[in-house]
Amino acid sequence: GAGVSQTPSNKVTEKGKYVELRCDPISGHTALYWYRQSLGQGPEFLIYFQGTGAADDSGLPNDRFFAVRPEGSVSTLKIQRTERGDSAVYLCASSPRATDSTDTQYFGPGTRLTVL
Amino acid sequence: DAKTTQPNSMESNEEEPVHLPCNHSTISGTDYIHWYRQLPSQGPEYVIHGLTSNVNNRMASLAIAEDRKSSTLILHRATLRDAAVYYCILRASGTYKYIFGTGTRLKVLA
Numbered sequence: 001g002a003g004v005s006q007t008p009s010n011k012v013t014e015k016g017k018y019v020e021l022r023c024d025p026i027s028g029h030t031a032l033y034w035y036r037q038s039l040g041q042g043p044e045f046l047i048y049f050q051g052t053g054a055a056d057d058s059g060l061p062n063d064r065f066f067a068v069r070p071e072g073s074v075s076t077l078k079i080q081r082t083e084r085g086d087s088a089v090y091l092c093a094s095s096p097r098a099t100d101s102t103d104t105q106y107f108g109p110g111t112r113l114t115v116l
Numbered sequence: 117d118a119k120t121t122q123p124n125s126m127e128s129n130e131e132e133p134v135h136l137p138c139n140h141s142t143i144s145g146t147d148y149i150h151w152y153r154q155l156p157s158q159g160p161e162y163v164i165h166g167l168t169s170n171v172n173n174r175m176a177s178l179a180i181a182e183d184r185k186s187s188t189l190i191l192h193r194a195t196l197r198d199a200a201v202y203y204c205i206l207r208a209s210g211t212y213k214y215i216f217g218t219g220t221r222l223k224v225l226a
């Protein structure tokens with residue numbers, strides 16, 4: 001079956017612009033996660049959705065970052081007034097249940113964001 | 117958050133076994149040990165996980181020390197396609213997010 005998909009695969013924008021990154025999780029997965037990965041580092045947690053609600057947004061770096069999942073499936077990560085330091089690969093993952101410690105997360109290929 | 121320590125890089129010859137170590141001396145009784153790997157230009161993918169007993173699946177084996185303060189991911193016969201960054205992650209019972217470290221970059225030599 002289809003895995004997690006993310007669009008666009010690459011996004012180049014200018015400093016100060018607004019961007020939206022989309023994640024399509026595996027059908028039926030109730031949990032969805034966003035991570036950010038800088039060059040040479042492991043992924044860093046940003047936010048977690050259980051259904052439509054953000055159960056934990058403690059990883060969002062500041063109020064320029066916001067994410068939604070209005071119907072409990074597709075999610076959009078929104079970044080306002082982009083800065084060069086926002087340049088990274090943004091990864092999305094989904095899992096069936098989330099709160100089970102054996103629950104596997106399935107990652108998408110990521111969106112590479114470059115802020116000029 | 118639970119911490120793990122892994123070597124930055126390792127090398128292996130093709131068709132030979134690979135043992136990737138991970139130290140997690142602060143592990144609690146409810147922490148599961150998860151391993152993910154990330155191939156170049158891809159998102160991480162699940163490899164294996166365990167709590168106390170050694171575990172085997174089609175991809176790898178996980179050997180967990182009796183005191184649970186360390187574990188070893190074993191690839192029985194490394195192939196060129198196994199070249200990746202391998203992450204050892206602790207995940208507490210009832211939690212949902214992974215705390216990744218910098219992982220071990222495995223290089224497989226033909």
